[in-house]
Amino acid sequence: MILILLTMVFLLIRVLPGDPVLLHLEKHATPAAVAQMRHQLGLDKPLWAQYFDYLFGLFRGDLGKSMQDYSSVGQQIFSAFPATLELAMFSMVIAAALGIVIGVQASKAYNKPQDHVIRIFGIVTYAIPVFFLGMILQLTLGLGLHWFPVGQRFNPMVQAPLGLNVGSFHFSTGLYTVDSLLEGNIFKFIESLRYLFLPSLTLGLVLSGVFVRLTRSNMLETLRLDFVTAARARGLGENKVTYSYALRNAFLPVLTMVGLQFAALLGGAVLTETTFSWPGLGTYIVDRINFRDYTAIQGAVIVFGIFVSIVSLAVDLLYAYLDPRIRL
Amino acid sequence: MLSSILPGLSTLAKRGLAGWLIIIGAIFVAAIVVMTAISPWIVPYNPTEIPSSPKILAQPSTQHLFGTNDLGQDVFSRVLSGGGVMLQVSILSVIVCLAIGVPLGLFASYAGGATDRVVGLLMDSIYAFPGLVLAIAIAAMLGRGVVNMALSIAVVYIPSYFRVIRSQVLSIKEMSYIEAANAVGAKNRTILTRYILPNIVPSIVVVATVNFADAILTAAGLTFIGLGVPVTIPDWGQDLTNGQRLLTSGAWWVITFPGIMIILLALGFTLMGEGLSETLNPRLEQ
Numbered sequence: 001m002i003l004i005l006l007t008m009v010f011l012l013i014r015v016l017p018g019d020p021v022l023l024h025l026e027k028h029a030t031p032a033a034v035a036q037m038r039h040q041l042g043l044d045k046p047l048w049a050q051y052f053d054y055l056f057g058l059f060r061g062d063l064g065k066s067m068q069d070y071s072s073v074g075q076q077i078f079s080a081f082p083a084t085l086e087l088a089m090f091s092m093v094i095a096a097a098l099g100i101v102i103g104v105q106a107s108k109a110y111n112k113p114q115d116h117v118i119r120i121f122g123i124v125t126y127a128i129p130v131f132f133l134g135m136i137l138q139l140t141l142g143l144g145l146h147w148f149p150v151g152q153r154f155n156p157m158v159q160a161p162l163g164l165n166v167g168s169f170h171f172s173t174g175l176y177t178v179d180s181l182l183e184g185n186i187f188k189f190i191e192s193l194r195y196l197f198l199p200s201l202t203l204g205l206v207l208s209g210v211f212v213r214l215t216r217s218n219m220l221e222t223l224r225l226d227f228v229t230a231a232r233a234r235g236l237g238e239n240k241v242t243y244s245y246a247l248r249n250a251f252l253p254v255l256t257m258v259g260l261q262f263a264a265l266l267g268g269a270v271l272t273e274t275t276f277s278w279p280g281l282g283t284y285i286v287d288r289i290n291f292r293d294y295t296a297i298q299g300a301v302i303v304f305g306i307f308v309s310i311v312s313l314a315v316d317l318l319y320a321y322l323d324p325r326i327r328l
Numbered sequence: 329m330l331s332s333i334l335p336g337l338s339t340l341a342k343r344g345l346a347g348w349l350i351i352i353g354a355i356f357v358a359a360i361v362v363m364t365a366i367s368p369w370i371v372p373y374n375p376t377e378i379p380s381s382p383k384i385l386a387q388p389s390t391q392h393l394f395g396t397n398d399l400g401q402d403v404f405s406r407v408l409s410g411g412g413v414m415l416q417v418s419i420l421s422v423i424v425c426l427a428i429g430v431p432l433g434l435f436a437s438y439a440g441g442a443t444d445r446v447v448g449l450l451m452d453s454i455y456a457f458p459g460l461v462l463a464i465a466i467a468a469m470l471g472r473g474v475v476n477m478a479l480s481i482a483v484v485y486i487p488s489y490f491r492v493i494r495s496q497v498l499s500i501k502e503m504s505y506i507e508a509a510n511a512v513g514a515k516n517r518t519i520l521t522r523y524i525l526p527n528i529v530p531s532i533v534v535v536a537t538v539n540f541a542d543a544i545l546t547a548a549g550l551t552f553i554g555l556g557v558p559v560t561i562p563d564w565g566q567d568l569t570n571g572q573r574l575l576t577s578g579a580w581w582v583i584t585f586p587g588i589m590i591i592l593l594a595l596g597f598t599l600m601g602e603g604l605s606e607t608l609n610p611r612l613e614q
Contacts, residue, residue, distance in 0.1 A: 004453040013469060123602060127541060127594035129548045132587040135572055139580055150575075267460030271549050275572070285461070286553045289468045301465045304458055312456070 005305045006058070010051060013298050024067050024292040041065060041295065063299035068291045073299040077281065081303065082174025083153055084280030087199055088262075088269055094204025095265075096258060099211020100251075104242060106212065107219035118212060125209030130268045134202040134275035141198060148198045151277040154191065161188045199276040203268050207261055214257050218250035225249075252323055259315030263308045349603030356596030360589070364411035373402035375409045375562040385579045395581035397567070398574055406562045407585045413474060413556070413563040414593060418543035420478035421485070422536050428482070429489030430532060434520050436490075437497040448494065455487035459542075460549055467555040474557060481546045485539050492535050496528045530608040537601035541594045548590050564589050 021037050038044045041064070042053060057064060063074040106118040142150035154160050154176055161179035163172025172179050177196065180188035222228065223246050231241045270282030277283065281300055288296040373379075373392075382400020386392055394403035436447040454462065466480035500506065501524070509519050550556055551565030559566060564586035571583035 004449060005457060008450075008453070009465065012466065123598055124591070124595065127545070127591050127598045129545055129552075129568070129587065129590055129594075131549070131552050131572075132568060132583070132590065135568075135575060135583050135587070138575055139583075143575060143578070263456060263458040265458075267458040267549075270458075270460060270464065271552060274553055285464060289464070290554065292468075294469070297465055297468055301461055304461045308456060308458060 002306055002309050006055075006302055007051075009298055009301050009305075010054060013294050014047065014050075021067075024294065037067075040070065041067065058302070063302070064295045066288075066296050067293045068288070068296070073296045076284065076296065077299055077303050079174070080279060080281050080284045082280075083278060084266075084269055084273070084282065086175045086177065086196065087203065087272065087278060087280060088265055090196055090200035091203035091207065091269070091272075092258060092262070092265060094200055095207035095261070096211055096254065098204060098208040100215050100247070100254065102208070103212040103215025104219055104247060106216040107223060108242065110220060115216075118216070122209040122212045125206055128206060129271075130202060130206045131271045131275045133206060134199070134272055137198050137202055138275070149195050150198065153195055153279055155195070158188065158191065161185065161192060199272050199278055202275070203265065203272045206268055207265055210257060210261055211254060214254055215250060218253050219246055222246045222250045252319065255315060255319060255322070259312045262311045262315075266304055266308060346603045346606035349599045350607070351603075353596045353599030353601075353603060356592050357600070360411050360593050360596065361415065363408060364415060367409035367411075371402075371405040371408050373405045375401065375405040376560060377401075385574065385577060385582075388581050394585045395579070397570065397582050398579075403567070403581055403585055406567055407564070407589055410562040410564045410567060410586060411589065411593065413551075413561060414544050414547055414565065414590065416474050417477045417481065417547040418540050420475065421481040421543045422539050424478060424482035425485050425489055425539060426532070426536065429486040430493060432486070433490040433493030434497060434525065437494040438501060438516070438520055438524070444494075447490070451487040451490045454484065455491065459484040460546060463546055463550060464553065464555065467550050472555055472557065477547055477550050477556065478543075480550070481543050484546070485542060488539065489532065489535055492531050493528055496531055497524060500524050500527055530604075534601060534605045534608060537597055537604055541597035541601065544590065544594045544597070 021034055021041070021043060024037075035044070042050060045053070054064065061074050062072070063077060065071065066073050066076065102118055102121070106115045109115045109118075138150040141147050149155075161172075161176045162183050163170065163179040164182040171182070173182075176192035177189060180186075180192055219242075223242075228241060228246050231245045232238075236245075269280065270285060272278065273280045273282035274286050281303065285297060285300045288300070367375075379400045383392070383396050384400045385398055386396040386400075388395040388403075392402050392404060394407060397403055397406070432447060436444045463480045463484045466483055467476055470476035470480060506519060506523060509523055514523070547556070548565040548568070551563065552569045554569075556565050556569070557563055559570070567586040568583050568590070571579065571586070574582050
């Protein structure tokens with residue numbers, strides 16, 4: 001599937017009207033300059049040769065050269081990726097946690113006013129543009145109340161978290177929250193969380209609606225089952241019944257949804273990153289669009305695709321592990 | 329015409345919540361369409377002209393209901409006339425999706441075998457991909473403008489139509505009335521258009537309504553990263569994008585009003601989709 005997508009993106013860049021080199025250089029380029037650039041990027045070879053070059057490059061982690069400065073696209077993406085990963089993970093945690101808590105509430109208050117309000121919340125989160133929500137949060141919690149910084153990934157006055165340094169041994173994940181802990185610097189950890197909070201909340205809120213809806217309908221079904229009634233009959237508290245009996249069973253479909261929503265999450269991440277000047281892959285793509293750097297766009301799109309595939313594979317494996325009825 | 333709509337409305341309202349969702353959604357959408365259509369005659373100020381003695385970033389007041397933007401243009405007038413781009417892009421992209429997705433889904437799944445597998449695999453790979461990222465890549469190649477935005481959105485959403493149609497055709501195909509039609513020698517084309525298509529129209533309507541909402545949000549997203557229409561055209565997405573630079577000066581009115589309009593339009597379609605799917609597939613919702 002990754003291969004199909006990769007081929008599609010490859011063809012898309014080359015077959016759609018508009019030669020990338022001409023588009024990049026715009027109208028004022030001399031034919032010689034165009035030919036030279038084509039040669040440097042290997043775009044003068046026949047299509048199939050370019051395709052195999054690209055495939056083989058990809059296996060080595062080489063995503064081609066940037067049209068802007070001929071630097072390695074792979075390296076640029078590699079350095080932008082952790083920021084996106086960190087944002088994606090935190091947003092997913094917020095979305096799932098919010099969604100599950102609110103969804104359970106809705107199912108307990110089935111058909112009462114609280115339930116209706118929660119359903120409206122679910123529908124509205126679906127209709128709100130993620131960058132608009134981001135700006136509103138920036139205006140209120142950021143610029144208005146000064147609780148959180150409104151942009152960037154880390155305090156520019158402080159050195160970014162370094163990761164683990166023992167003698168000459170160096171290890172860093174690129175995830176600032178993890179790196180600051182590895183460094184043993186609590187101040188940096190809190191600081192990176194403060195910077196992470198608004199973007200993750202934005203993206204998490206937008207996605208939480210799906211989880212609310214799913215948790216609600218699964219809980220409604222589970223709460224009717226015999227084993228729940230049996231648990232109640234044994235005199236267990238309502239919270240214990242809801243959370244440790246019913247929710248456990250309603251959780252598996254929610255986990256599947258985490259995998260399915262990951263693609264939507266990454267789409268939203270592009271806009272969230274742009275809103276908050278978060279230096280991840282999304283901001284990278286948008287920057288490169290302004291430079292008309294097509295090799296870089298192609299590389300970033302493919303990395304997004306691979307990322308989504310890996311996550312859905314991981315979710316499938318986790319599902320099989322958690323549900324003993326499924327064996328691989 | 330009104331006399332034929334009103335009984336329809338009361339039947340809808342009798343369907344309970346689902347009916348009301350459709351009615352409220354339709355009212356939102358209709359109101360925005362009408363507002364955009366008559367905006368040239370009702371705007372208090374010219375939405376595109378830059379005034380000669382501009383009041384820059386004026387707060388909302390009786391003179392400028394929604395305040396003014398950084399060029400001194402009246403935000404209220406721009407909100408009234410700014411829906412055109414979103415509506416055009418979403419309508420156009422839904423038309424393209426219908427024109428390609430429906431026949432593709434019908435033929436591939438009815439033909440079965442290798443055709444179905446190849447098309448299905450292609451559609452699944454697009455479907456699994458972050459839609460907005462793909463739309464961004466396509467729009468970046470095609471360039472700015474309403475048609476290009478609509479095309480790049482359509483590519484991303486065709487698989488949704490394909491999947492819904494495919495699953496329905498696969499089950500309908502096995503029914504005995506199709507077998508009977510085959511037995512009496514009906515042509516494949518007749519079976520597809522006269523026997524199968526009418527049965528899947530309801531599902532297509534639901535997908536299309538949801539697609540409208542998605543198209544609006546995707547269009548807003550494309551505009552936000554600079555792949556929208558030129559700045560001279562009043563557009564909510566464009567105003568929102570423009571307003572982000574002005575946040576630090578506290579000009580909340582520049583983004584709030586166009587943002588709310590986008591939400592209302594997308595909400596209208598979402599409510600309609602919600603109501604329709606509940607009415608047409610009563611089993612799905614509780």
